[in-house]
Amino acid sequence: MRAVVTRVKSASVEIEGRINGRIGSGFLVLLGVHEDDGEAEARKIADKICGLRIFEDEAGKMNVNPKDAGAELLIVSQFTLFADCHSRRPGFSHAARPEKAVPLYELVLAECRARGFHVETGIFAAEMLVSSVNDGPVTIILDTKEL
Numbered sequence: 001m002r003a004v005v006t007r008v009k010s011a012s013v014e015i016e017g018r019i020n021g022r023i024g025s026g027f028l029v030l031l032g033v034h035e036d037d038g039e040a041e042a043r044k045i046a047d048k049i050c051g052l053r054i055f056e057d058e059a060g061k062m063n064v065n066p067k068d069a070g071a072e073l074l075i076v077s078q079f080t081l082f083a084d085c086h087s088r089r090p091g092f093s094h095a096a097r098p099e100k101a102v103p104l105y106e107l108v109l110a111e112c113r114a115r116g117f118h119v120e121t122g123i124f125a126a127e128m129l130v131s132s133v134n135d136g137p138v139t140i141i142l143d144t145k146e147l
Contacts, residue, residue, distance in 0.1 A: 001031065001032065001033055001034060001037050001041045001042065001044075001045045001104070001108075001142075001143070001144045002031075002032040002034065002081045002082065002141070002142065002143045002144075003029050003030065003031050003032070003045055003048075003049060003081075003141070003142040003143075004029070004030040004078070004081065004139060004140075004141055004142075005027050005028075005029050005049060005052060005054075005139065005140045005141075005142060006027065006028045006029075006132060006134055006137065006138070006139045006140075007026075007027060007054055007055070007134070007135045007136055007137070007138040007139075008023070008025070008026060008027065008028045008074075008132045008133055008134055008135055009024070009025055009133040009134075009135045010022070010023065010024050010025070010132070010133045011023050011026075011028040011074045011130070011131065011132035011133070012074070012130070012131050012132075013074065013076055013120075013121075013122040013128050013129070013130050013131075014128065014129040014130075014131070015122065015123055015126045015127070015128055015129075016126075016127075020120075020121070020122055020123060020126075020128075021074050021076075021120030021121050021122060022074070022120060023072035023073065023074045023118070023120050024072055025069070025070065025071060025072065025135070026066060026069075026071035026072035026073055026074070027049065027052075027066060027071060027072075027073050027074070028074050028076070028130070028132045029049060029073060029074065029075045029076065030076055030078035030081060030130075031045070031075055031076065031077055031078060031081075031105060031108060032077075032078050032079055032080070032081030032082050032095060033077075033079070033082075033095065033096040033100070033101040033104050033105060034082055034094055034095065034096060035093075035094050035095065035096045035097070035100070037096060037100075037104055037144070038104070039104070039107060041104070041144040042104045042105075042107040042108050042111065043107070043111055044144050044147055045108060045142060045144050045147070046107075046108045046111030046112050046115075047111070048142055048147055049066075049073070049108075049112065049142070050065075050066060050067065050111075050112055050115045050117060051065055051066075052065065052066065052140065052142075053065045054138050054140060055068075055069035055071065062138070066117070067115070067116065067117070071117070072117065072118045072119075072120065073112055073117050073118070073119045073120070074119075074120045074121070075105075075108065075109060075112070075119060075120075075121055075122075076121065076122040076128065076130055077101070077105050077122060077124045077125070079092055079095040079096075079101070080092065080095075081095075082094045082095040083095075098124065098125060101124070102124050105124060109121060
């Protein structure tokens with residue numbers, strides 16, 4: 001799995017003219033599922049997202065985890081994170097098919113909620129307009145193959 005985690009002051013996702021998910025301070029997470037991913041990768045990336053210490057402490061150091069910072073999570077499925085860009089037209093053959101990706105995406109959501117986070121979402125495979133007010137900006141790329 002691959003996640004792009006951006007620390008935000010606020011973020012939202014709009015689908016067909018309506019806000020589907022909205023958060024205040026926290027993480028906007030774009031989450032991609034690889035064809036080889038399974039439950040272990042879903043749990044691993046959820047654990048890393050929920051423990052990522054990128055909020056500032058009183059000394060201005062990134063040392064506070066999202067739980068202690070009172071962060072909310074907006075997690076949006078993003079199959080394009082596994083684009084193959086060897087040619088000018090990206091290919092997506094390594095992104096998991098929906099029948100595999102949806103349950104793993106939902107497992108990540110469940111794992112984050114089980115850790116006490118308020119989690120908002122987009123809708124899998126929908127056309128979405130994602131907005132964010134980036135904080136820092138701080139953006140971290142996570143890949144379970146490297147964790």
